[in-house]
Amino acid sequence: MNRLLSTILLCLLPLSAWAGIGEEGARHLLARTGFGANPGQIALYAPLSREQAVDRLLDHATYTALTAAPGWVHEPFDRPGKPNLSEEEKKALQKERNEHAQELRGWWLEEMRISPSPLTEKMTLFWHNHFVSGLDKVGVPQLMYQQNVLLRKQALGNFGQLLHAIARDPAMMRYLDTVNNRKGQPNENFAREVMELFTLGEGHYSEQDIREAARAFTGWSLDKDFQFVYRPNLHDNGDKTIFGEQGNFDGDDVLDMLLRNPQTARFITLKLWKTLVSPTPDAADIQRLSTLFYRDNYEIRPLLHAMLLTPAFWKSQGQLIKSPLELTVGTLVTFDLTPPDWRALAGLNRQLGQDVFNPPNVKGWPGGDVWINSSTLLTRKQFLDRLSHDAAPIRNNFIKADGQMDETGGRQARIQRLIQAGLRPIKLQPDEWTAIYHVRTAADSARLLLAVPPAQPLPADMSGAQAIAPLLLDPAYQVQ
Amino acid sequence: MFQRREFLKAMGAGLLVSVLPNLSYALAPAGYQRLLVLIELKGGNDGLNTVIPYASDDYYRLRPSIGIPRQQVLQLNEQVGLHPAMSSLMPLWQNKEVAVLQGVGYPDPNLSHFRSIEIWETASASNQYLGEGWLTRLFRSQPTPPGFAADGVVLSSQNLGPLDGGARAVVLSNPQDFARQAKLAADQQAGAHSSALSHILKVEGDIRTAATALEQPAMKAPPNPAEAPTAPPKAVGGFAQAVNTLADILQNGTHIAVARITLTGFDTHGNQQPTQARLLAELADGLALLKNRLQAQGRWDDTLVLSYAEFGRRPRENGNRGTDHGTANSHFLLGGRVKGGLYGQTAQLAGINDGNLPHAIDFRQLYSTVVQDWWGKDAHQLFGQRFDRLPVLRA
Numbered sequence: 001m002n003r004l005l006s007t008i009l010l011c012l013l014p015l016s017a018w019a020g021i022g023e024e025g026a027r028h029l030l031a032r033t034g035f036g037a038n039p040g041q042i043a044l045y046a047p048l049s050r051e052q053a054v055d056r057l058l059d060h061a062t063y064t065a066l067t068a069a070p071g072w073v074h075e076p077f078d079r080p081g082k083p084n085l086s087e088e089e090k091k092a093l094q095k096e097r098n099e100h101a102q103e104l105r106g107w108w109l110e111e112m113r114i115s116p117s118p119l120t121e122k123m124t125l126f127w128h129n130h131f132v133s134g135l136d137k138v139g140v141p142q143l144m145y146q147q148n149v150l151l152r153k154q155a156l157g158n159f160g161q162l163l164h165a166i167a168r169d170p171a172m173m174r175y176l177d178t179v180n181n182r183k184g185q186p187n188e189n190f191a192r193e194v195m196e197l198f199t200l201g202e203g204h205y206s207e208q209d210i211r212e213a214a215r216a217f218t219g220w221s222l223d224k225d226f227q228f229v230y231r232p233n234l235h236d237n238g239d240k241t242i243f244g245e246q247g248n249f250d251g252d253d254v255l256d257m258l259l260r261n262p263q264t265a266r267f268i269t270l271k272l273w274k275t276l277v278s279p280t281p282d283a284a285d286i287q288r289l290s291t292l293f294y295r296d297n298y299e300i301r302p303l304l305h306a307m308l309l310t311p312a313f314w315k316s317q318g319q320l321i322k323s324p325l326e327l328t329v330g331t332l333v334t335f336d337l338t339p340p341d342w343r344a345l346a347g348l349n350r351q352l353g354q355d356v357f358n359p360p361n362v363k364g365w366p367g368g369d370v371w372i373n374s375s376t377l378l379t380r381k382q383f384l385d386r387l388s389h390d391a392a393p394i395r396n397n398f399i400k401a402d403g404q405m406d407e408t409g410g411r412q413a414r415i416q417r418l419i420q421a422g423l424r425p426i427k428l429q430p431d432e433w434t435a436i437y438h439v440r441t442a443a444d445s446a447r448l449l450l451a452v453p454p455a456q457p458l459p460a461d462m463s464g465a466q467a468i469a470p471l472l473l474d475p476a477y478q479v480q
Numbered sequence: 481m482f483q484r485r486e487f488l489k490a491m492g493a494g495l496l497v498s499v500l501p502n503l504s505y506a507l508a509p510a511g512y513q514r515l516l517v518l519i520e521l522k523g524g525n526d527g528l529n530t531v532i533p534y535a536s537d538d539y540y541r542l543r544p545s546i547g548i549p550r551q552q553v554l555q556l557n558e559q560v561g562l563h564p565a566m567s568s569l570m571p572l573w574q575n576k577e578v579a580v581l582q583g584v585g586y587p588d589p590n591l592s593h594f595r596s597i598e599i600w601e602t603a604s605a606s607n608q609y610l611g612e613g614w615l616t617r618l619f620r621s622q623p624t625p626p627g628f629a630a631d632g633v634v635l636s637s638q639n640l641g642p643l644d645g646g647a648r649a650v651v652l653s654n655p656q657d658f659a660r661q662a663k664l665a666a667d668q669q670a671g672a673h674s675s676a677l678s679h680i681l682k683v684e685g686d687i688r689t690a691a692t693a694l695e696q697p698a699m700k701a702p703p704n705p706a707e708a709p710t711a712p713p714k715a716v717g718g719f720a721q722a723v724n725t726l727a728d729i730l731q732n733g734t735h736i737a738v739a740r741i742t743l744t745g746f747d748t749h750g751n752q753q754p755t756q757a758r759l760l761a762e763l764a765d766g767l768a769l770l771k772n773r774l775q776a777q778g779r780w781d782d783t784l785v786l787s788y789a790e791f792g793r794r795p796r797e798n799g800n801r802g803t804d805h806g807t808a809n810s811h812f813l814l815g816g817r818v819k820g821g822l823y824g825q826t827a828q829l830a831g832i833n834d835g836n837l838p839h840a841i842d843f844r845q846l847y848s849t850v851v852q853d854w855w856g857k858d859a860h861q862l863f864g865q866r867f868d869r870l871p872v873l874r875a
Contacts, residue, residue, distance in 0.1 A: 363609055
């Protein structure tokens, strides 16, 4: 009997890999690889197999932002620290930079919300939090924009190319003092962080490697327009000994040495796993994936493909705490909402601890439990509470006599509403949302909104629309 | 947990704490019944214009336009004196309740606001990155007793600072608002959850605990300080409000080990004088108010106030009648058990041109003094090395 049962199960097993991932699977994949999960997208992915779903995600990836950047990003700018400015001129310049910084944050958040490839934005954010630069030190919003374009272009591209490009990136060169690193007066900041935080991780290099590598990067500089320029007269042409090799190395040589070390592949794979899958990776998974990453010459797309198809990924629901952006932008994505002012949403995320273009330090946002304290949790809940408070009244008027949802009615109501002027676009519409996406019951709502069952069970007779508010405030909404 | 409660009962402390909340503080031995109030002077207060080496010609050489004239300085001795805006601190000084700490800093100083405050708040070395606040680490290894509303409250800031990374910390603008918001935190049983969800539930629990403690009946009718037997000095502004909020929740019998109040605006790169004078007046008036209110509650002897900031400022003024980021700084320790006087070293300005000051007191010496001598906890283990404590507390 037992043998028979296991034979049947074994026959069924391969089928499950081909069967559709279902609403739960689709919601999980979309939320982890983007920001929230819109029920329309969930419906699109639910019938696909794991492989098909992951392929679709990767095939639809984009490399440029859809949202138009503010006009000033391409305009010439004054260098910070420009001499002979009056106090008023300095203040005016600072004010303008602050306004630009706000617009830039709003621009990126809008892109996260509307991008047809949320995975691209997720990975751009991942690299922003890996190759950290921050406005506080860089000073020039234009340079942060330029860096963001680079990170997006290579978001799913090649890590080696990205590393070489980021080392020459003007924002990075200001942030980690490459510009102050000269022959005879080395500044070790970049040399240290490129090993400790960008490639190898602590414990895989010596202080001498750092000192010598700093010499190799001398001569890398910025011209008067803040673009990369090599200044041979500032470069230290002497021999350097790095990782036991001796020669007249330059910066690119050092980066290539770092890429030749498989530890770099392990370090990146582990960090990506902790961002996309779980805080507790399995050593064998990391070993297999990082070997593949190394063998593929640091191509990011195949690494993502393999990681998203590990069995561990598909049973990791609820193991990650949502970042502020995953929570706020994700909620807007889920409910088809658009705030009247993106800068305000950026301000909220700053309060919640995720100020884009300005991570706390070169290590980036630590993430995980650190996102949540009494202050940030209450601020998160106030945001969600306000959304549900400000929601349109629930009338359940799109539930048909047979218990099915009147999708046509919901869509018509939405169109009606959208052509009427004066309505706040942030307003949640529980009736329309549940009608359009066939969310009949509280259980339907929970399946679309939560990665794990609610901590506060809901009454069975609650409608899908009524369940939205309690589910948003449930502790389980904070994880994914 | 159970054992500790039994122990307290045996000592009679449990009874004392629950029945006579105010009196219980009067004789508090070293331990978390003693309160630490941290005052963050955000932006990097200019210590040289706070504790002024007015006898030094070099001071006036370095600060031709923003130096405080000799005759205006509130003299502490023949060498140094306080900024004239700090007159409300003088009675405390004369009462020997103020330790003036000169030259507080750390080796290999960092001049970035963010990084340097992180060094202070995590109590790390300059090249060391610690993810958690130093008080979080302390309360994890040596927890506050049961019945505490929270490890600490944070006032006038959203940033948990030294309580970041896991301490039971509550950000309060006013207790009523908090109690209202706290209703958004669900009250639920811990079950078998992922560690992510468990963490959310833990923080929700912290919020509920604090809110319940803050919702005591007395809270709903806060005592009017003006009717207290000794009317406090008039103090206005956000800092005074925060001081009053703190005094209100303490008066209500709420147990906490730490409070942190942030006073912000000290990043005075240009036209420093009016800004700093206003802030220092707000600081001194607020500290006098704090003393007044806590003394009325019989708690002043069990209160220790310590100021801190990311850094001090450059001795030489800049071209905009302001000062740029510097290193070592002056700070204050106040309280009923503080041995008033001058500690550390007055800034040696003789050789200084564009450079910065070396430090005389490592800030971790102050933290070690707090941990070991104020709270009776192990500082060595906490900071990973031994820092000489300052003999700044009376027994």
